[in-house]
Amino acid sequence: xxxxxxxxxxxNPRARPNPNPRIKKLxxxxxxxLKFVCSPWSDRSVIASLGSRCxxxxxxxxxxxxxxxxxxxxWAFADEKAASDYLKTKVRIRWxxxxxxxxxxxxxxRASPKCFLEVKRKIGSTREKVRTAxxxxxxxxxxxxxxxxxxxxxxxEITKLAPDLGNMDLKPRILVRYLRHRFVDPVSGARIAFDSxxxxxxxxxxxxxxxxxxxxQSVLEVKSEAEDLPVNLRSLNMPNLRKAAFSKYYECFCxxxxxxx
Numbered sequence: 001x002x003x004x005x006x007x008x009x010x011x012n013p014r015a016r017p018n019p020n021p022r023i024k025k026l027x028x029x030x031x032x033x034l035k036f037v038c039s040p041w042s043d044r045s046v047i048a049s050l051g052s053r054c055x056x057x058x059x060x061x062x063x064x065x066x067x068x069x070x071x072x073x074x075w076a077f078a079d080e081k082a083a084s085d086y087l088k089t090k091v092r093i094r095w096x097x098x099x100x101x102x103x104x105x106x107x108x109x110r111a112s113p114k115c116f117l118e119v120k121r122k123i124g125s126t127r128e129k130v131r132t133a134x135x136x137x138x139x140x141x142x143x144x145x146x147x148x149x150x151x152x153x154x155x156x157e158i159t160k161l162a163p164d165l166g167n168m169d170l171k172p173r174i175l176v177r178y179l180r181h182r183f184v185d186p187v188s189g190a191r192i193a194f195d196s197x198x199x200x201x202x203x204x205x206x207x208x209x210x211x212x213x214x215x216x217q218s219v220l221e222v223k224s225e226a227e228d229l230p231v232n233l234r235s236l237n238m239p240n241l242r243k244a245a246f247s248k249y250y251e252c253f254c255x256x257x258x259x260x261x
Contacts, residue, residue: 032227033127036220036241043196043218049236050183050220054192057182064097065195066177068203069249070158070170075257081250082259088122090249091158091170093134117154119162130161174256175201176248187232190224200252213255219246 038046070091071077080088095115118131134157159166178198184191196218202211220241222229253259 042240054183071173090120188230
């Protein structure tokens with residue numbers, strides 16, 4: 001069986017000149033992603049159930065994930081999700097806090113300056129993602145303080161990763177934060193993530209938008225080449241989980257803008 005680690009492709013930087021020293025690495029990924037949601041009241045039982053069958057991911061510890069999502073002023077990418085389009089696009093800058101940096105506002109003080117620009121596309125249940133490392137200070141972008149020169153670099157890199165997005169006037173719209181516990185299924189090699197404490201904060205907001213919101217769901221994500229849940233997980237006692245086409249960005253968008261489909 002081809003494991004997820006085998007389909008990560010790292011492009012050799014010697015293959016062609018790097019036009020921008022801010023680009024550290026370009027990586028593309030393609031796999032299938034299954035999602036299940038539950039109430040936060042079930043967080044502890046789900047984590048315990050996963051720990052009884054799966055191994056903790058030794059490469060990536062439990063930590064806080066921060067993602068700044070880009071969209072147009074009229075929410076073109078959010079509209080894609082609202083329309084349930086077969087093809088969906090997300091553009092984001094992502095960085096990771098250390099495991100102990102889980103307190104309120106800790107990300108503002110302790111976030112690493114190393115972060116990644118990612119363009120993610122979903123084709124049905126299959127996802128394709130390309131990303132490149134950037135050297136910017138993420139909390140400056142989330143606070144609207146990023147220098148215009150750095151913002152221009154980001155827009156250029158978006159175009160390099162996805163030339164078809166070059167004509168879109170993309171701006172940072174929502175900061176999504178959550179706590180992620182990571183596991184690996186020892187049987188299939190599937191990578192499993194359980195995301196809780198999910199919050200969204202408006203970056204550019206109108207008078208009709210809220211400043212911050214917390215989702216009432218937690219999310220289990222299973223990434224592998226298979227179309228179904230790994231056999232090792234099917235007998236787990238997690239009755240409160242239900243399969244769903246769930247987007248943290250879209251759910252935060254709905255709460256922050258009071259959008260009702």
